[in-house]
Ligand SMILES: Nc1ncnc2c1ncn2[C@@H]1O[C@H](COP(=O)(O)OP(=O)(O)O)[C@@H](O)[C@H]1O
């Protein structure tokens with residue numbers, strides 16, 4: 001049985017900030033990011049967890065962070081509990097494989113999204129006026145069409161709920177011209193390397209979101225990288241433009257939720273055991289495909 005962690009409690013370490021998926025502990029100049037097995041769908045955290053999901057996300061992120069090290073530095077300080085501060089060692093069973101000791105960065109307040117295929121809010125915007133984040137795309141693209149030149153389509157973190165797509169000019173106003181240009185550059189470089197790698201493994205990375213931070217006056221990669229939570233992964237087999245594609249990880253959860261009479265506001269419904277198990281297997285599978 002894979003272990004499951006929905007919520008961490010380490011009273012002597014502190015009270016964490018809890019995001020949708022991560023519990024974040026302050027440790028002086030460092031942070032401890034603990035990736036739980038919480039799962040969200042339609043931006044609502046569900047009552048069930050997906051056993052092993054946190055470990056899968058951690059494994060995938062670390063794999064990509066390393067692969068991109070020559071492009072940009074990242075926030076990782078340590079990944080093994082034995083290299084964490086001594087006071088964390090007694091929590092090894094809880095933390096091992098699902099937590100990262102990271103540099104505490106000043107978060108750049110722009111979500112760096114790159115799209116190589118037209119889906120989600122990008123597809124919605126294109127249908128309206130042929131643009132995404134102010135970028136004009138060729139006419140005649142279909143839902144899920146490949147975008148020959150991947151595009152940088154940043155958004156701001158909205159206080160409540162959904163993020164708002166912004167233009168490159170808006171990005172420049174928020175972070176300055178130089179940083180905006182660098183974010184654009186780094187995001188595209190990282191995506192292109194990952195896309196080419198994943199394609200050889202039969203996976204399309206349709207789009208992904210990354211976050212950057214400032215640490216010692218330098219831009220570094222933070223948060224998670226190219227995981228199923230931050231990206232749309234599609235199977236190359238079965239891909240066809242002109243319709244939405246099954247996403248590799250959460251499709252089972254989403255399809256199940258759509259059979260219910262649920263209005264997609266909290267609280268989310270309980271998932272049946274077979275849906276949980278199938279989803280857990282999907283997460284293991286994507287980890288294996290990408291990093292195995
Ligand atoms: N190295 C870092 N320094 C500072 N903040 C970070 C770092 N890495 C990640 N974060 C922040 O930690 C949070 C991660 O928790 P998560 O559960 O993913 O939150 P969310 O629900 O906002 O996605 C995000 O707010 C992210 O910006």
Ligand SMILES: [Mg+2]
Pocket residue numbers: 019021
């Ligand atoms: Mg997050």
